Amino acid sequence: MSITVELTYDLAKLLGTRHLELEGAATVGDALRLTRVHFAEQQADFDRLTRVTALAVNGVLINHRNLWATPLAPGDRVSFLKAAAGG
Amino acid sequence: MIKGYANRILEVDLAARTFSFQPLDDEIARLYIGGKGYGTRLLYDTTKPGIDALGPENPLIFATGPLNGSLAPQSNRFAVVCKSPLTGGIGNAACGGSFALGLKKAGLDVLVIRNQSPTPLRLEVDGDAGTVAFVDATELWGRGTSATQEALGKSGYHAVIGPAGENQVLYAGIVSQERIAGRTGVGAVMGSKRLKAITVKGTAKLEMEDEEKFKAYTKWLRQHFRAHPVLGEKLRRYGTMGIVNTTNGRNILPTHNFRFGHHPHAMQLSGEYLEDNGLVGVKSSCIHCPVACGRDVMVDGARVKGPEYETVALLGTNLDIVDIKQVSEWNQLADDLGMDTISLGVTLGFAMELQELGMLETDLAFGKPEGISAMIRDIAFRRGLGDDLAQGVKRLSEKYGGWSFAMHVKGLELSAYDPRGSYAQGVEYATTNRGGCHVQGASMYMESTGPLTINPQSLRLKAELPVVQQNLACALNAMVLCMFSTYGIIPAFVHRMDPNSFLYRMLVGAFERSGPMYRWLLGLKVRPLLWFEQWLTYITGQTFTSGHLQEIGARIFNLERMYNLREGLTGQDDTLPPRMLHEPTFKHLHSGVPLDSLLPRYYQIRGWDAQGVPLPRTLKKLQVRV
Ligand code: SF4
Numbered sequence: 027m028s029i030t031v032e033l034t035y036d037l038a039k040l041l042g043t044r045h046l047e048l049e050g051a052a053t054v055g056d057a058l059r060l061t062r063v064h065f066a067e068q069q070a071d072f073d074r075l076t077r078v079t080a081l082a083v084n085g086v087l088i089n090h091r092n093l094w095a096t097p098l099a100p101g102d103r104v105s106f107l108k109a110a111a112g113g
Numbered sequence: 114m115i116k117g118y119a120n121r122i123l124e125v126d127l128a129a130r131t132f133s134f135q136p137l138d139d140e141i142a143r144l145y146i147g148g149k150g151y152g153t154r155l156l157y158d159t160t161k162p163g164i165d166a167l168g169p170e171n172p173l174i175f176a177t178g179p180l181n182g183s184l185a186p187q188s189n190r191f192a193v194v195c196k197s198p199l200t201g202g203i204g205n206a207a208c209g210g211s212f213a214l215g216l217k218k219a220g221l222d223v224l225v226i227r228n229q230s231p232t233p234l235r236l237e238v239d240g241d242a243g244t245v246a247f248v249d250a251t252e253l254w255g256r257g258t259s260a261t262q263e264a265l266g267k268s269g270y271h272a273v274i275g276p277a278g279e280n281q282v283l284y285a286g287i288v289s290q291e292r293i294a295g296r297t298g299v300g301a302v303m304g305s306k307r308l309k310a311i312t313v314k315g316t317a318k319l320e321m322e323d324e325e326k327f328k329a330y331t332k333w334l335r336q337h338f339r340a341h342p343v344l345g346e347k348l349r350r351y352g353t354m355g356i357v358n359t360t361n362g363r364n365i366l367p368t369h370n371f372r373f374g375h376h377p378h379a380m381q382l383s384g385e386y387l388e389d390n391g392l393v394g395v396k397s398s399c400i401h402c403p404v405a406c407g408r409d410v411m412v413d414g415a416r417v418k419g420p421e422y423e424t425v426a427l428l429g430t431n432l433d434i435v436d437i438k439q440v441s442e443w444n445q446l447a448d449d450l451g452m453d454t455i456s457l458g459v460t461l462g463f464a465m466e467l468q469e470l471g472m473l474e475t476d477l478a479f480g481k482p483e484g485i486s487a488m489i490r491d492i493a494f495r496r497g498l499g500d501d502l503a504q505g506v507k508r509l510s511e512k513y514g515g516w517s518f519a520m521h522v523k524g525l526e527l528s529a530y531d532p533r534g535s536y537a538q539g540v541e542y543a544t545t546n547r548g549g550c551h552v553q554g555a556s557m558y559m560e561s562t563g564p565l566t567i568n569p570q571s572l573r574l575k576a577e578l579p580v581v582q583q584n585l586a587c588a589l590n591a592m593v594l595c596m597f598s599t600y601g602i603i604p605a606f607v608h609r610m611d612p613n614s615f616l617y618r619m620l621v622g623a624f625e626r627s628g629p630m631y632r633w634l635l636g637l638k639v640r641p642l643l644w645f646e647q648w649l650t651y652i653t654g655q656t657f658t659s660g661h662l663q664e665i666g667a668r669i670f671n672l673e674r675m676y677n678l679r680e681g682l683t684g685q686d687d688t689l690p691p692r693m694l695h696e697p698t699f700k701h702l703h704s705g706v707p708l709d710s711l712l713p714r715y716y717q718i719r720g721w722d723a724q725g726v727p728l729p730r731t732l733k734k735l736q737v738r739v
Pocket residue numbers: 186187188189209397398399402403404405406407595596597
């Protein structure tokens with residue numbers, strides 16, 4: 027089962043790619059764990075950059091669903107998000 | 114006389130070439146503050162129902178408020194009010210730049226332009242001398258907004274239109290410096306009067322009730338703004354484009370004429386991308402604003418004005434185009450021609466979908482930048498298909514079909530927040546008197562983009578939130594203060610909270626369930642707490658609290674509503690494009706915004722009947738005279 031992880035701008039810059047294609051993530055917790063593997067050499071930066079980051083599955087925040095236990099289906103998009111203001 | 118006002122209104126008749134100064138009506142100022150509030154009251158009282166928005170009977174009202182002309186951050190904005198040629202209802206737009214300061218220096222609270230000139234004209238108002246010069250503007254006619262302002266020189270403060278206004282493009286705007294009063298076609302009304310430009314000058318000084326306290330408080334507040342995560346950091350660093358990745362991740366970034374809410378390459382239109390790729394030139398601000406959310410963009414070595422979030426979304430992903438340089442060029446072109454980039458982007462997206470479905474023959478196509486610059490010029494000069502596109506999506510759909518994906522409310526094209534992922538914003542779009550606009554409440558900040566967001570797709574708080582936000586926005590537009598000021602309300606510590614933490618979820622849960630309590634709290638008239646309440650209090654000497662502002666905002670909102678009803682709009686117009694109601698963009702949902710479930714509750718909270726008409730007791734309570 028393949029899902030897409032969409033990184034924040036800062037994370038994407040750190041890794042040199044905007045999207046990650048992950049296999050075998052059944053929940054958001056799995057996706058987070060597998061994403062973390064990609065940042066194996068930048069753990070401290072990863073932690074710093076995700077401290078106030080929200081996670082959404084197909085646009086819906088996981089804190090309105092089952093947090094890390096939120097299930098994933100093939101083709102789902104998990105996005106790391108920062109609050110922002112515009113207009 | 115209330116402090117903070119110049120106590121002077123200037124009435125100009127372009128046909129008779131006469132003018133007169135009148136005193137400000139203290140009672141209207143007390144009830145409606147100024148800006149949009151005062152302007153709407155004047156429009157309602159001095160026009161007959163059913164006038165032609167592009168005819169001589171439609172006045173063009175420029176109005177300031179008691180904060181304008183002060184050193185308060187984000188406070189130098191003016192409001193323009195008239196009947197909208199785009200919607201047939203209330204028309205208004207607010208604008209930064211320098212014109213508001215100019216009006217106050219000229220000793221004017223309000224400038225009312227009546228009738229039409231037979232030939233191109235510009236006005237020179239000298240507030241100190243008490244004169245108005247009617248100057249031939251044939252030479253300037255046809256020039257862009259930049260060239261026009263340049264030709265007018267540095268003496269005085271200008272508000273001008275470009276060719277789009279001259280040719281009465283229904284979404285033409287009025288420009289001051291690099292800012293535009295873009296929405297509802299106020300520039301077309303100015304064009305219909307053949308009024309190319311207004312210059313105001315003078316040396317009047319704003320009188321305040323307690324200047325010492327105002328100054329000390331403002332000094333302290335500037336520091337607060339600088340330290341605030343949004344006003345001092347995000348908005349200042351990335352501009353409004355800093356929101357692109359957030360709306361994209363939340364699935365509410367208009368893509369392919371709002372068919373989708375996500376674009377895989379939207380990051381290339383973000384403020385972060387711009388900064389990282391050395392594309393940001395000089396940052397710019399409206400007068401006296403420390404936030405400076407504007408910026409220039411470097412396009413092939415040349416500096417052009419940078420686009421706002423709305424523009425990169427609607428001229429970018431909405432057209433399936435993610436080239437920031439290209440979008441910046443179109444933004445610059447549209448500004449110079451003097452038209453609203455929101456309505457422009459939505460209209461182009463609609464034309465592209467018509468083309469895709471074989472309903473319109475045109476070279477415009479999604480993902481294809483070629484031909485767009487030429488089309489923007491054709492719109493401004495009303496040539497060929499551009500003449501149709503100059504009338505906005507509502508009229509375009511009446512001619513070519515496609516009403517279900519014509520993205521407008523009451524004729525005003527939707528802003529760049531897809532309400533299917535932001536239900537309160539959907540209610541706000543549907544009910545806002547000027548049509549599908551985001552800055553008449555900005556509920557999406559509390560449910561989709563800000564640091565403390567409720568579940569945007571549950572029904573909780575989705576009728577209450579728009580009411581409170583719309584009232585607040587009306588009050589801000591009466592002061593006249595930048596809507597971005599409200600971003601400072603949520604304290605810094607909330608921005609630093611982990612959104613998945615227990616405490617954060619508790620806070621969100623409590624907020625979601627607050628319902629009537631939330632409105633009751635904001636309706637309290639205890640003491641001035643927020644900075645704009647403090648400023649108003651120090652400047653005018655009258656006490657303004659959250660409760661006062663909610664009440665004044667509701668008064669303005671209801672008067673606008675009564676104006677719309679008078680002009681033939683009804684509760685039937687409180688709706689969303691069918692695409693927003695019926696086409697799902699979220700995997701777990703089978704439909705769009707559940708407006709039918711939310712609207713009755715919204716009407717009830719407003720004190721309106723089931724048809725959306727304000728009840729007599731509501732109008733009486735709010736002292737709305739009709
Ligand atoms: S925040 Fe931006 S739009 Fe608002 S007053 Fe400041 S510079 Fe102008």
